[in-house]
Amino acid sequence: DAKTTQPPSMDCAEGRAANLPCNHSTISGNEYVYWYRQIHSQGPQYIIHGLKNNETNEMASLIITEDRKSSTLILPHATLRDTAVYYCIVRVASTGFQKLVFGTGTRLLVSP
Amino acid sequence: DAGVIQSPRHEVTEMGQEVTLRCKPISGHNSLFWYRQTMMRGLELLIYFNNNVPIDDSGMPEDRFSAKMPNASFSTLKIQPSEPRDSAVYFCASSFPSETEQFFGPGTRLTVL
Secondary structure, eight states, X not given: OXXXXXXXXXXXXXXXXXXXXXXXXXXXXXXXXXXXXXXXTSOOEEEEEESSSOEEOSSOEEEXXXXXXXXXXXXXXXXXXXXXXXXXXXXXXXXXXXXXXXOXXXXXXXEO | OOOOEEEOSEEEEOTTOXXXXXXXXXTTOOEEEEEEEETTTEEEEEEEEXXXXXXXXXXXXXXXXXXXXXXXXXXXXXXXXXXXXXXXEEEEEEEOTTOXXXXXXXXXXXXXX
């Protein structure tokens, strides 16, 4: 199973872009990169996922390197409500369904 | 849509007592997941149901834990007897079979004294 490495914490000023890195050097060719976040006292929330191409949605952008060994989640204009723990997950296959294995994540603090 | 509904939101019980946590998935979702979150171990998958059938329960810690899904709109996670080390936040999540996105409930904070 591929594993991910994320910095334990990051800071960002409100209104600036937050760039959260993730290393997944042992990722397999058919494994996707998922990002979830967990705001304090809430359940995790899906953000975005991708295989090899860059992806963008209303919440964020996902940049995956060409060798797929790392990726970056970009929150283009961070707000105070984006303060959360962000999890980078490589989806592993188990018994016919895609299990999500959460690591320790990056604690992002957005300050005024 | 009300999202995934969990009850109770908070539960305080004494060691040895039976605890039942409840979950109502989003209507139309036929995959349901139970997770446990602690400071020490993070967020762990306990069990996964598809079409009301348990598919993978390898994360269930021991025989004191059991989960059921009697119909598509209801699931329970039972701990009997409960122990202090079971204190955690328990999350339920649901999704469509493609599982692009799992939708999590607000969680149940369990404290076993």
